[in-house]
Amino acid sequence: MAGEKEIRSKIASVKNMQKITSAMEKVAASKIRKAQKQMEASRPYADRIRRVVGHITHANSESKHPFLTEREVSRVGYIVISTDRGLCGGLNANMFKTMIGEIADWQDKDVKVDLALVGAKAVAFFRRLGGNVVGTATHLGDRPTVNDLIGSIKIMLTSYEEGKIDRLYVVHNQFVNSMTQTPLVLQLLPASVKHEEGELQEHWDYIYEPEASELLDSVLMRYIESQVYRGAVENFACEMAAKMVAMKSATDNAGDIIDGLQLEYNKARQAAITQEISEIVGGAAAVSG
Amino acid sequence: MAMIQVDIVSAEGEIHTGEAAMVFAPASMGEVGIAPRHAPMLTTLKPGEVRVQDADGNEEAFYITGGMLEIQPSKVMILADTALRGDQLDEAAALAAQQQAEKALEGASQETDVARAQAELEEARARYRAAQKLKGKR
Numbered sequence: 001m002a003g004e005k006e007i008r009s010k011i012a013s014v015k016n017m018q019k020i021t022s023a024m025e026k027v028a029a030s031k032i033r034k035a036q037k038q039m040e041a042s043r044p045y046a047d048r049i050r051r052v053v054g055h056i057t058h059a060n061s062e063s064k065h066p067f068l069t070e071r072e073v074s075r076v077g078y079i080v081i082s083t084d085r086g087l088c089g090g091l092n093a094n095m096f097k098t099m100i101g102e103i104a105d106w107q108d109k110d111v112k113v114d115l116a117l118v119g120a121k122a123v124a125f126f127r128r129l130g131g132n133v134v135g136t137a138t139h140l141g142d143r144p145t146v147n148d149l150i151g152s153i154k155i156m157l158t159s160y161e162e163g164k165i166d167r168l169y170v171v172h173n174q175f176v177n178s179m180t181q182t183p184l185v186l187q188l189l190p191a192s193v194k195h196e197e198g199e200l201q202e203h204w205d206y207i208y209e210p211e212a213s214e215l216l217d218s219v220l221m222r223y224i225e226s227q228v229y230r231g232a233v234e235n236f237a238c239e240m241a242a243k244m245v246a247m248k249s250a251t252d253n254a255g256d257i258i259d260g261l262q263l264e265y266n267k268a269r270q271a272a273i274t275q276e277i278s279e280i281v282g283g284a285a286a287v288s289g
Numbered sequence: 290m291a292m293i294q295v296d297i298v299s300a301e302g303e304i305h306t307g308e309a310a311m312v313f314a315p316a317s318m319g320e321v322g323i324a325p326r327h328a329p330m331l332t333t334l335k336p337g338e339v340r341v342q343d344a345d346g347n348e349e350a351f352y353i354t355g356g357m358l359e360i361q362p363s364k365v366m367i368l369a370d371t372a373l374r375g376d377q378l379d380e381a382a383a384l385a386a387q388q389q390a391e392k393a394l395e396g397a398s399q400e401t402d403v404a405r406a407q408a409e410l411e412e413a414r415a416r417y418r419a420a421q422k423l424k425g426k427r
Contacts, residue, residue: 041302048298048366052331052359093413100406107403116386123393129406130398135386138393146300146371151386154379206359209318209332218333219357222368226300 004272007265011258018254024087025247028240031142032178035237038143039175042233046226053193053223056216059205065213066161067220070190075112077134077156077165078102079188080126081172081231082119083239084139089246091173091181091238092121098183099171103131114165116152118232134159144232146225153228157221160189168224172231173238179245181238186231188224290344291325297339297351299369305351311342312365314358321358323365330360339367 057068080099082092103113116135117123123136135152159165168189173181208215295312297304312323315337321330339351356369 038302042300044296044303045298045300045368048359049357049368052357052368056331090414090417093410096406097410100401100403100410103401104403104407107401113401117390125406126401127394127397129402129409131401132399133390133394133397135383136390136393137386138389147382150379151382151384154383155386158383206329206331209316209330215331215333215357222300222357222370229300 004265004268007261007268011261011265014254014257014261018251018258021247021250021254025244025251028244028247032237032240032244034142035233035240036175038233039230039237042226042230046230049219049223049226050193053191053216053219055206056208056212056219057193059208059212065216065220066190067224068190068193071166073109073111073166075114075165076106076167076169077114077116077159079116079152079156079168079170079228079231080118080122081170081228081235082117082122082125083235084120084141085239086121087246088239088242091242092125094181095171095173095183096122096125098185102169102171102185114156114159116156118149118152119235140232140236142236144229144236146229149228149232150225153225157189157224170228170231172235175234175237175241178241181242186227188227191220191223193223292344293323293325293327294364295341295367296365297353297367297369299356299371301371304353304369305341305349307341308343309341309365310344310346313338313340313342314365314367315339315353316358323360326362327360327365329362330358332358334358334367334369 057065078099080095082095086092106113113132115126115131115133116137117126117133118137118140120138123133123138126133135155137148137152140148156165156168160168167187170186170188172184172186174184176182290310292308292310293312294307295309296306310325314321314323315335317333317335320337321332334353334356336354337352339353341349341351343349353367353369354371355374356367359366359368
């Protein structure tokens with residue numbers, strides 16, 4: 001049995017760890033709220049732009065924009081949004097599993113996959129396992145901005161326009177609630193934006209300045225960007241939720257370990273006392289005998 | 290006096306919402322002034338000032354870096370960009386992302402090793418399950 005002193009120092013070190021994990025839990029809990037607010041804040045823009053895209057596609061229905069037309073698939077692009085930091089349970093691993101499944105499916109069909117990676121974890125993962133990575137963005141911090149993502153999105157949109165890729169997806173974690181996050185694969189291009197039926201019956205249309213087709217270009221680009229941005233913000237909320245749960249269970253586990261060690265410590269102390277007494281008694285018996 | 294509802298939003302959040310007697314915005318073909326019951330219109334905006342005038346003639350100004358403007362008879366919606374945009378700037382951002390990728394993945398293979406990835410992820414799952422079981426026992 002380990003000595004009293006050793007056990008005591010072990011308990012102290014586990015207690016320190018527990019302090020850290022519980023602090024991380026509290027930090028994550030407070031960040032979830034902010035991240036959720038950010039998610040809410042991105043909604044009006046996304047809804048509006050979706051409607052506008054619907055209107056313009058309706059107005060400009062004679063010429064089909066390439067972003068809206070299906071074509072045969074020989075290469076696909078994925079924007080993979082992961083976290084920058086670890087200690088968030090199986091969040092990234094689950095998403096990579098989904099991602100690998102997708103890649104395997106495409107490989108079976110002899111379709112190549114291009115990747116744009118967001119977050120340091122995805123970069124590390126595909127660095128180890130290979131993949132045709134065309135762009136990365138890391139260290140987005142607590143508040144991802146559209147600016148951080150423009151580069152990677154632009155690469156993918158350009159290769160779509162040039163016909164290098166025939167479909168574009170975004171992969172990120174979906175915030176179901178603070179206990180559940182599920183990986184989500186969303187098709188961005190070709191975009192399927194439907195205009196609402198009710199609006200078509202009213203006989204009104206916008207005045208377009210400049211041409212509707214030019215407007216469609218810039219609106220679609222912003223639409224894609226807002227979708228990816230939303231993904232990044234949602235993934236951040238997921239990271240914080242997963243981190244909170246992981247850190248909570250780490251804190252609980254540390255508590256269990258401390259209890260076990262305390263028991264062991266008490267036993268060791270009792271054993272030492274018993275031994276001392278028996279030595280004294282033995283000594284006294286020897287003197288008196 | 291007739292008023293028009295003004296919403297200025299960006300992808301990252303709401304910037305302004307309220308009622309106005311008149312709104313001025315820097316459309317790409319020249320500045321537009323929007324009074325209530327304006328015809329529906331859609332245009333792009335260039336960087337500049339959006340001015341919102343209330344019934345008493347007080348103005349509030351918002352600087353935007355470009356975006357889209359949607360007008361409906363009783364509503365003005367400004368979808369503001371959150372970053373300065375332009376083809377060259379976008380190209381530069383794309384190039385930066387590409388270079389970062391090249392640097393980060395130097396020497397890595399172009400093909401994803403699916404079998405190895407699956408094995409690794411499976412192992413991680415198994416380890417996680419084992420830890421869960423261990424926890425249950427204690």
